[in-house]
Amino acid sequence: MTSPIDARDLPTRRRTGVWVAVVIATVMVAFVAVLATRPSAADRQAESPLLGRPAPALIGTAVDGSKVDVSSLRGKFVLVNFFATWCVPCLQEHPELVRFAQRHQASGDATVVGVVFNDSMSSVRKYVSDKGVIWPVVSDPGGNIAFDYGVRGPPESFLIDRAGNVVSKIIGTVRADALDRLISQAKARGL
């Protein structure tokens, strides 16, 4: 049985309850919509102040002793890949990098440059010979190249267009197909 006082309060309480439910439902729907419309983790590109700007200079000595200067690679897309031999995701992405490099080796329209992130050169030399790395791997003893690119931890990759500007930053493992899509998109934009 409902008392007269309860009966008087009921409409106000019901209204408040309905409003609270509407607000909670709206927040939840917005949350689900945001998550559903985000790109998948594999294709996600990171924010970076470097995007659209000239790539920081990358001049160094490769593990085989040769000199590397990324600015001499103008005219082709360059994937600058920061990696370390102690980094498990770096090992996981390696076959994808090989696939990407091999796919573009004949046409010569894109290439990979590896940069060692906080690792010993002996480990890197062994890695390069064991894994058959076919691209130059630059040592970065003071971490200055990583600093210039704003790298927080490997693997991180930067796609540089033919004019030498940073097109994309990828945090985490890369996939050859996703990289090709990025290059196609960049070409479609006339980069």
Add this chain to the structure above:
Amino acid sequence: MTRLRLSWLGALAVLVVALTIGSHGAGKPETPTRRAMRLAADFRCPTCRDLSAAQSDAETAKTMRARILDLVRQGRTDRAIRAEIVSRYGSDILLKPPASGVAGLVWALPVAAFVVAVAGLGFAFRRWRSRSTRSPTDDDRRLVEAALR
């Protein structure tokens, strides 16, 4: 003015002067290394979660400290050095987010939430008070009488 008041005023003056000198390091010029460390304390260590670049021993933090020191020695201002680092890592490398733009929400939202919470509590208290002072109707009295019979 009495002697007692004068002595209180004198003590207050001494306190103000001491605090002023203490807070400005007695006018001692800041060395480049100290300035670099002070600036490094404003940035996150790139590879750690909760440490500043001044506190961490990670290689990335050491590199950041060395680069800040270079910039200090080049005669750059604090603002220019902060801008240089943010231009590479983005504004989330700052331990204190900027108080403008979208990042400013970090400061604005807690204040807004506090205001809304206080307003909500005030509204609720008012409703409870008005409800408690509500006088019973004839129906209420009849119900109570019936229950007590």
